[in-house]
Amino acid sequence: MTIAFSTHRLGKDYGDRPALEPLDLEVPQGQHVALVGHNGSGKTTLLRMAAGLLDPSVGEARIVGHVSGSREARRALSWLSDTPTFYDDLSLWEHLEFVSRVHGVEAWEARAESLLATLHLTTRRDDIPTTFSRGLRQKAAIAIALIRPFQLLLVDEPFVGLDQPGKEALLQLLDDAAAGGATLVVATHELAFVGRVQRLLALRDGALVYDGSPADVDVHALVLPA
Amino acid sequence: MTDATDATPATPDATAVATLADPAYAALRRLRRTRQLHRLGNIEWFDAAYRVYLLGLFGGGSILWISSSVKDANVxxxxxxxxxxxxxxxxxxxxxxxxxxxxxxxxxxxxxxxxxxxxxxxxxxxxxxxxxxxxxxxxxxxxxxxxxxxxxxxxxxxxxxxxxxxxxxxxxxxxxxxxxxxxxxxxxxxxxxxxxxxxxxxxxxxxxxxxxxxxxxxxxxxxxxxxxxxxxxxxxxxxxxxxxxxxxxxxxxxxxxxxxxxxxxxxxxxxxxxxxxxxxxxxMQDLRTVILLRRQLNQESTRRHPWRRLGPARSSTFTSGVWRRGWHGLLRFPLTRLVRLAAVAAGIGVLQAAAVRGTTPAVIGSALLGFLLGLEIYEPLSQEVDQPDYTDGLPVERGELMVRHLAAPTVALVPFAIVAATAAVLTMGSTDAIVPAAILALPTLLGGAAGGVYSIVRDAPDPFSSAKQEVFIPPEMAGFTTTLRLLLPIVVSALGTCSVLLMRSAVRNGGSLAGAALRGAIGSLLVAALVAYWTKVRDRVRIKVRAFMQEGRAQTSAKHARSGT
Known part of the structure; x- marks a missing residue:
């Protein structure tokens, strides 16, 4: 069994405040995982450390066997943040081209057009995403995260700001990615989404309090702070 | 409708991985080149040339002026x-x-x-x-x-x-x-x-x-x-x-x-x-934001646990509430900020002593440090200014609230005044300096910090906005206005700290050092008190001036209407 994402004693503290207690975790290739927890429970910290955007205080994270942040790990991992970031002098289409090319994808146009159509962004392809509304920025970020090849998709609060068609489009894209063999780890407060995943991880005050099937637990109780 | 197969991301294969490095860097280089061209295309060349001309004129002129002011005779x-x-x-x-x-x-x-x-x-x-x-x-x-x-x-x-x-x-x-x-x-x-x-x-x-x-x-x-x-x-x-x-x-x-x-x-x-x-x-010359961002860059955050917890409030008055709020903030100052404040206070002491010993420009240095001290120590006031929605929601005049915010930081200046006095005495190297330094230290810090207070209060969002007026400032005046705006708080700090020159005069003329220090202290305190008073009445005065001007404009319009012009 190939492990797409693993952590070994991975922990983070900000001064005297632990954000994530040392955590051991293994997510097999192709698994669809939801990460839940109250605000400040450590979800974003865990995902950002996995993406290589935060330095762990202890332990390490590995992406398909490679240390997080390494070139091989970056090649396999796509990161969709809850705070989309764009160049302020590139159109959405130019963003898609750049991200595709920097990941070595030559024939990217068809995939880009397909993504934009799914996300109802076709008419905005030549606009600058920094001028978009919150929801449109989120959709643009989704397109950019999915335009490139990946084995593991880490997603932080993807539904925030999305309208109902946007949510449905995202769910379809996530399903497509899972069907393509990608591993998905999605941090969310959207509890309705939890029913679609194979595995549920719940964090509370930086500690893992549940790891199992979403069907076996009262998810609402899990996301309450201690 | 999107084709589901089309939308499925491809998993990277070994061939793609092996040849990825160079295309990735080439794409980055291409992006940088494209963006550089975008930027060059967006430059207003006439405007850029004018800026270079201004820089050359004023920068070069300043260097020449300073150079010519240095005597040519060899030392x-x-x-x-x-x-x-x-x-x-x-x-x-x-x-x-x-x-x-x-x-x-x-x-x-x-x-x-x-x-x-x-x-x-x-x-x-x-x-x-x-x-x-x-x-x-x-x-x-x-x-x-x-x-x-x-x-x-x-x-x-x-x-x-x-x-x-x-x-x-x-x-x-x-x-x-x-x-x-x-x-x-x-x-x-x-x-x-x-x-x-x-x-x-x-x-x-x-x-x-x-x-x-x-x-x-x-x-x-x-x-x-x-x-x-x-x-x-x-x-x-x-x-x-x-x-x-x-x-x-x-x-x-x-x-x-x-x-x-x-x-x-x-x-x-x-x-x-x-x-x-x-x-x-x-x-944007937004000094407050610069300070906050500098603190974030230095990862300087307020303490989770205050140095000392305040006991229960003995009074429930408005003044007592603001006083306690001030101390809650001050008692969470991180160690680095306290050390910085002590270093600034020591610097003021050293520069003031240098001014007494004959280095007049040291007064400017101590004014600048006093200004910085004011910006740091009156943090509770700055926080109030940062949250105009809270302030506007309170059933009190803004000036009354702001002036009460000066109390706790003013008391908190006392230990830093001791640091400044000690540094001044050590720099002077004489026990004769102890009494004057003790008299002058706190008033000088207050006078110097007054520039900081002036800057904080002046930059508060103006509910009686004069934005329309500023739009019509001609470009020739805009530069002058901006410079004046930048310098005015420093001038206030300089007025609050220059009283030390009375000490120098006493030293040179053999007068009473304690007497000169007392006169100097009164001068510095006067500057601080004036700024505090201005803080309190600023809004009221602005309302009156605005009403007066509107009345004048209404009368002029009515006059023109009557005369048919």
Whole structure:
């Protein structure tokens, strides 16, 4: 069994405040995982450390066997943040081209057009995403995260700001990615989404309090702070 | 309708992975070139030329004016000997400061600041990070060295007017020294970042070197920066050994550049976002935002646990509430800020003593420090200004609230006044200075901090906005208005701290030192009291002035309507 994402004693503290207690975790290739927890429970910290955007205080994270942040790990991992970031002098289409090319994808146009159509962004392809509304920025970020090849998709609060068609489009894209063999780890407060995943991880005050099937637990109780 | 198969992401295969490195970097280079062309295309060339013209006119003019104001006569042989003996150590102190700043900056994520989008889209892609970061890092180091060399050349040619050696030689020596100091800063920052030096270790190392060099200045012992400082005198005489720091600084930069792949993305991401905001805030002359962002860059956050918890309130009055709110904030000041405030207070004491001993420009230095002290210590007032919605929701006049916010920080200034007085007495080196320093310290700090208070209150959002008026300020006046706006708080601080000149007069004329200190203290307190009063009545006065002007405009309109014009 190939492990797409693993952590070994991975922990983070900000001064005297632990954000994530040392955590051991293994997510097999192709698994669809939801990460839940109250605000400040450590979800974003865990995902950002996995993406290589935060330095762990202890332990390490590995992406398909490679240390997080390494070139091989970056090649396999796509990161969709809850705070989309764009160049302020590139159109959405130019963003898609750049991200595709920097990941070595030559024939990217068809995939880009397909993504934009799914996300109802076709008419905005030549606009600058920094001028978009919150929801449109989120959709643009989704397109950019999915335009490139990946084995593991880490997603932080993807539904925030999305309208109902946007949510449905995202769910379809996530399903497509899972069907393509990608591993998905999605941090969310959207509890309705939890029913679609194979595995549920719940964090509370930086500690893992549940790891199992979403069907076996009262998810609402899990996301309450201690 | 999207084809589901089409939308499915491809898993990278081995062939694609093997050939990925070069296309990734090529894509990055292409992006950078495209964006450069975009930027060049967006430049208003006439506007840019006008700016260069203005810079040349005022910058060049200022340098010429300062140069011409330096006497051309050579210094005496004794003075020249003294400079030859002491200047290398003193100039070495600047190099040690650059090392300290570089180490601290590097430990906090410097010296590179990428765009936030670059951090996400480039640094998280499989591009070779060292190659991707090389250009911004080289640009940063090159920019710093150029700025250092230019400053060194300007100062060098000024020194050359009074010291042996040609102007060209002094300018060249100064450029070499300035460039080396900047390279020390850049190299230290790159190494501290890429070696992931902990902040405490970076600060401790930098302070140790700085302290050693300070000892070299004070006691004429060999210092780690003296050889670098000696470069500053190359316009006069050259010692080949002085080239060692040049080689070391360049080597540090090169080694740092080769280690760029070790850079911390966490530090880089934090710094990138903050530096972008900082640049914007500086452009907008938004001093408060600059201060807040500097604190964030230095990772200076308020304490979770206050130094001391306040007991239960004895009174429920409005004044008591604001007083307690002030102390809640002050008691959460982090240690670094307290140390900085103490250092600023000590600096004020030293400069005030220097002014008494005859160095008049030291008053300006103490005014600047007093201004900074005010911006820091009156933090509760700044916080109130930062939250105008809360303030506007309170059933009290804003002026009444703001003036009450001055009370707690004013009391908190007392220990810093003791630090300032001690520093002044030590600088004067005489017990005769104890009584005047004790009398003058707190009033001077208050007078100096008054400029900071003036700046904070003035920059508060104006509910009676004059935005429309500002729009119609002609461009010729806009520059003058901006300059005046920048300088006015410093002028207030200077008025609050210049009373020390009465002391100097007493020293020169043999008058009573305590009497002069008392008169000076009254003057400084008067400035502080005036600013406090202005804080209280500012809004009321503005309302009256506005009503008066509107009334005048209404009468003029009515008059024109009657006359049919």
């Amino acid at each position: 005496s042989a004794a003075t020249a000997d003294s400079i030859a003996a002491h200047a290398p150590a003193v100039l070495g102190l600047v190099a040690a400061m650059a090392l300290l700043a570089g180490l601290r900056g590097g430990a906090q994520g410097g010296p590179i600041a990428l765009e936030a989008a670059d951090v996400v889209h480039v640094m998280l892609s499989p591009v070779d990070r060292r190659r991707a970061l090389l250009r911004p890092a080289v640009q940063r180091a090159r920019g710093a060295v150029f700025a250092g060399a230019t400053t060194g050349a300007i100062v060098g040619q000024l020194a050359g007017r009074r010291l042996p050696g040609s102007l060209l030689a002094w300018a060249s020596g100064g450029a070499l020294y300035g460039g080396t100091v900047a390279a020390i800063w850049a190299g230290a920052a790159l190494l501290a970042h890429t070696r992931r030096l902990p902040r405490w270790l970076a600060t401790a190392t930098g302070l140790a070197v700085f302290g050693w060099q300070a000892a070299a200045v004070a006691w004429h012992v060999p210092g780690p920066g003296t050889a670098c400082g000696s470069l500053g005198l190359w316009g006069w005489r050259q010692h080949p050994v002085d080239l060692v720091p040049v080689a070391v600084a360049l080597a540090a930069v090169v080694v740092g550049l080769t280690q760029l792949q070790r850079i911390s993305l966490e530090a880089l991401a934090r710094r990138s976002a903050l530096v972008a905001q900082l640049r914007f805030a500086v452009t």
